[in-house]
Amino acid sequence: QSVLTQPPSASGAPGQRVTIPCSGSSSNIGSNYVYWYQQVPGTAPKLLVYKSDQRPSGVPDRFSGSKSGTSASLAISGLRSEDEADYYCAAWDDSLIGPVFGGGTKLTVL
């Protein structure tokens, strides 16, 4: 049972926009930044979004993050086949005194 809650799966057709939600609490998302990672099967996670809505250099602007209250979301527009991967949200948790992750959402591009 992960501290941050994500749906196990999401899907969309090429070119469409898909949103992946991440739900937490006041001790994590509610009071700290959210980070998003993309993990293609068999590879290490890759940082996609930091400080809730910032993109590292090299990450396409098709990926965008947002946060409101104790929830956050990752939006992917102009869906491509190479976006098929697992996506994880993460945040520092003030109660657990450490970073916590969501259970991951497997994105399928139809």
Place this chain on the structure above:
Amino acid sequence: QVQLQESGPGLVKPSQTLSLTCRVSGGSINSGNYYWSWIRQPAGKGLEWIGHIYSSGSAKYNPSLKSRVTILVDTSKTQFSLKLSSVTAADTAIYYCARNSDSSGYRPHFDYWGRGTLVTVSS
């Protein structure tokens, strides 16, 4: 370009100690405000932060693993290590080392990762 590479036994017996090393190349462990981290992922499951260490040797651990974990840094060898004692089958996972570039170490800003190494706990 910073690169991290995990190494260590792929098979550990129950009750024994898991030991892994992460070698850092393309940059110094001493330079910058970075926290050198261990993260694991059981097969088909999510990510779990194990702990991190600063170049000074100051370490912080996941409270759920704290009694069994030790992370050390060897700045002269540009590597850091993980020891997890009294392992059980539940510790079977892919173990990643990663660099956290958040200056406080309090945000999960893991910008460089190793490729991961599978450790199986079995007799």
